[in-house]
Amino acid sequence: MRFSSLDELEAGCRDLRGGDPVVAAVASARQAELTKPLGSLGRLEEMTVWLARWQGRAMPRLERVAILVFAGNHGVTARGVSAYPAAVTEQMVANYARGAAAINQLAKLAGAELTVIPLELDRPTGDFTQTVAMDTAEFLSAVDIGYHSVPANCDLLALGDMGIGNTTAASALCAALLGGSAARWVGRGTGLDDKGLQRKREVVDAALARHRLIIANPLAAAAALGGRELTAMMGATLAAHHRQIPTVLDGFIGTAAVLPLARIDARLLDHCVAAHVSAESGHRDLLEALQLQPLLNLDMRLGEASGAAVAILLLRASLACHVGMATFAEAGVAGRVE
Amino acid sequence: MRFSSLDELEAGCRDLRGGDPVVAAVASARQAELTKPLGSLGRLEEMTVWLARWQGRAMPRLERVAILVFAGNHGVTARGVSAYPAAVTEQMVANYARGAAAINQLAKLAGAELTVIPLELDRPTGDFTQTVAMDTAEFLSAVDIGYHSVPANCDLLALGDMGIGNTTAASALCAALLGGSAARWVGRGTGLDDKGLQRKREVVDAALARHRLIIANPLAAAAALGGRELTAMMGATLAAHHRQIPTVLDGFIGTAAVLPLARIDARLLDHCVAAHVSAESGHRDLLEALQLQPLLNLDMRLGEASGAAVAILLLRASLACHVGMATFAEAGVAGRVE
Numbered sequence: 001m002r003f004s005s006l007d008e009l010e011a012g013c014r015d016l017r018g019g020d021p022v023v024a025a026v027a028s029a030r031q032a033e034l035t036k037p038l039g040s041l042g043r044l045e046e047m048t049v050w051l052a053r054w055q056g057r058a059m060p061r062l063e064r065v066a067i068l069v070f071a072g073n074h075g076v077t078a079r080g081v082s083a084y085p086a087a088v089t090e091q092m093v094a095n096y097a098r099g100a101a102a103i104n105q106l107a108k109l110a111g112a113e114l115t116v117i118p119l120e121l122d123r124p125t126g127d128f129t130q131t132v133a134m135d136t137a138e139f140l141s142a143v144d145i146g147y148h149s150v151p152a153n154c155d156l157l158a159l160g161d162m163g164i165g166n167t168t169a170a171s172a173l174c175a176a177l178l179g180g181s182a183a184r185w186v187g188r189g190t191g192l193d194d195k196g197l198q199r200k201r202e203v204v205d206a207a208l209a210r211h212r213l214i215i216a217n218p219l220a221a222a223a224a225l226g227g228r229e230l231t232a233m234m235g236a237t238l239a240a241h242h243r244q245i246p247t248v249l250d251g252f253i254g255t256a257a258v259l260p261l262a263r264i265d266a267r268l269l270d271h272c273v274a275a276h277v278s279a280e281s282g283h284r285d286l287l288e289a290l291q292l293q294p295l296l297n298l299d300m301r302l303g304e305a306s307g308a309a310v311a312i313l314l315l316r317a318s319l320a321c322h323v324g325m326a327t328f329a330e331a332g333v334a335g336r337v338e
Numbered sequence: 339m340r341f342s343s344l345d346e347l348e349a350g351c352r353d354l355r356g357g358d359p360v361v362a363a364v365a366s367a368r369q370a371e372l373t374k375p376l377g378s379l380g381r382l383e384e385m386t387v388w389l390a391r392w393q394g395r396a397m398p399r400l401e402r403v404a405i406l407v408f409a410g411n412h413g414v415t416a417r418g419v420s421a422y423p424a425a426v427t428e429q430m431v432a433n434y435a436r437g438a439a440a441i442n443q444l445a446k447l448a449g450a451e452l453t454v455i456p457l458e459l460d461r462p463t464g465d466f467t468q469t470v471a472m473d474t475a476e477f478l479s480a481v482d483i484g485y486h487s488v489p490a491n492c493d494l495l496a497l498g499d500m501g502i503g504n505t506t507a508a509s510a511l512c513a514a515l516l517g518g519s520a521a522r523w524v525g526r527g528t529g530l531d532d533k534g535l536q537r538k539r540e541v542v543d544a545a546l547a548r549h550r551l552i553i554a555n556p557l558a559a560a561a562a563l564g565g566r567e568l569t570a571m572m573g574a575t576l577a578a579h580h581r582q583i584p585t586v587l588d589g590f591i592g593t594a595a596v597l598p599l600a601r602i603d604a605r606l607l608d609h610c611v612a613a614h615v616s617a618e619s620g621h622r623d624l625l626e627a628l629q630l631q632p633l634l635n636l637d638m639r640l641g642e643a644s645g646a647a648v649a650i651l652l653l654r655a656s657l658a659c660h661v662g663m664a665t666f667a668e669a670g671v672a673g674r675v676e
Binding site: 298314331334335336 | 373375376378380420421423425426430433438439440446447528617633634635636638640648651652654658659661663664669670672674675
């Protein structure tokens with residue numbers, strides 16, 4: 001086990017990396033010489049510089065791109081907080097194995113290796129209106145699985161989730177760590193009606209009331225209100241930070257999962273980019289709180305790293321220009337009239 | 339020549355197509371059965387339905403994707419409206435031929451065939467502060483080249499531009515056809531300083547004053563204020579409409595180029611999608627006026643179909659999900675709890 005106590009985990013969260021600013025400057029200088037007006041590729045220019053900084057390569061590469069999707073089940077589904085039955089988590093994991101879900105198609109298109117990691121699906125977390133979702137040992141075990149799931153020689157990591165009920169966990173975590181009642185953070189998830197939405201808000205408010213004494217600590221809040229898949233995503237993000245692997249966050253769940261890290265030190269997410277802003281209410285607010293600017297806004301709200309996979313296409317576009325374009329000098333194109 | 343007079347061209351613009359709504363409904367029904375909450379792929383779902391409607395195929399394909407980039411020179415560059423010398427148009431065309439520009443890399447990544455069509459680069463259009471940019475014969479000739487440039491058996495068309503000075507032409511066209519002074523529509527283009535921006539605004543206001551009697555007619559405005567590349571893009575868009583080929587518009591220039599069509603009949607752009615909202619000021623306003631919702635917002639402002647090429651990646655993502663995903667029934671995944 002990498003972290004045998006919450007204190008050790010918190011110490012790991014104080015172990016900060018910053019990428020290589022010199023390499024980033026070299027990549028940035030190249031962008032200024034390519035045959036286009038400076039800045040005219042907008043965020044495509046920024047993306048390559050960010051890849052360069054974290055890979056430590058002025059000419060970054062995207063040879064090995066890994067998508068990890070963690071799946072977990074949630075005791076709180078007993079409260080009727082999802083439009084789908086809890087059995088769907090396992091059924092979708094089988095669907096991933098057959099290659100028949102959205103993320104299978106998107107990962108293939110993005111040239112990424114997809115790994116799906118189910119986390120004790122037959123043992124849902126505790127119903128956090130009644131008890132903590134995970135005790136410390138369960139929580140650290142999920143962190144550990146995430147931390148050790150990041151493959152070797154990985155040029156880019158993208159993280160996703162599957163878990164019926166997990167927008168409820170994510171909303172509770174946001175409310176606990178960023179403030180505001182359930183109304184600010186709870187949305188329709190996979191498609192709740194008005195009655196279901198009201199129920200879900202009550203569930204989150206009840207959880208906040210029950211756990212109000214422990215949620216001041218970000219890691220304790222993650223254990224009390226989160227889920228195994230959120231926790232594993234947090235662990236993987238921490239591992240990627242320590243190994244300086246640029247990381248793509250997916251939607252509302254994927255961002256809420258790493259919120260505890262940001263509450264410990266915002267710089268722990270410097271190696272992360274937000275793939276998209278989800279249609280799930282609360283995500284925009286969450287991204288703003290973390291000062292993350294999403295690359296895409298396509299009204300997606302599927303999870304399973306689907307938004308992150310689409311963002312990988314943009315990173316490939318960014319890199320293709322950086323590597324393949326000629327400079328003004330090479331192409332004999334005149335520069336600006338000054 | 340397809341259109342031998344402005345009247346014939348205008349008659350061509352009254353020849354409307356609507357795609358196949360039955361096929362669109364079939365594609366839409368399939369989206370509702372795929373293993374994801376309905377609507378959870380957001381605009382990725384819409385894109386496939388749009389492709390289906392215009393291709394007339396419930397399972398659309400993107401085998402032959404064509405990107406056409408038209409290049410033209412502008413007499414108005416004599417007024418100092420660009421940060422780059424006019425010679426750059428031809429130098430960039432040579433850069434495209436060597437495969438060394440941004441669009442070469444992006445087209446390759448998007449699996450698209452790139453064709454660059456220079457339009458009499460040694461004969462710039464007239465300086466429209468003094469005369470019309472093109473007389474009727476020149477204008478119809480550029481329409482004709484565009485109209486006949488759309489390849490056979492094309493599943494998707496994307497259009498782009500190269501032409502030093504062409505944001506000035508595009509701004510003038512927007513002001514003429516949508517109202518407002520130069521201040522509303524003129525931006526920094528490839529990177530003008532404050533002085534250059536002021537000069538560019540004066541140039542556009544002067545053009546509007548000179549041509550105020552003829553710009554009430556959209557096609558006359560396009561001839562008086564546009565450019566050969568803008569006109570060819572308009573011709574290609576009209577051909578794609580007649581042949582029901584789904585079409586991706588690029589940035590500010592690419593949208594301004596088809597504005598005359600929209601002013602004749604807004605439905606002439608029903609087969610078009612806006613790739614992105616450009617960083618060039620005025621583009622957001624223009625898209626809103628045309629009720630086009632851009633797919634991307636990446637602060638790009640390069641032109642040469644670069645934004646359109648990135649949007650093709652999103653269309654491929656959309657199609658991959660539509661074609662490759664299993665339905666709930668096929669995958670044995672439970673549906674909603676009602």
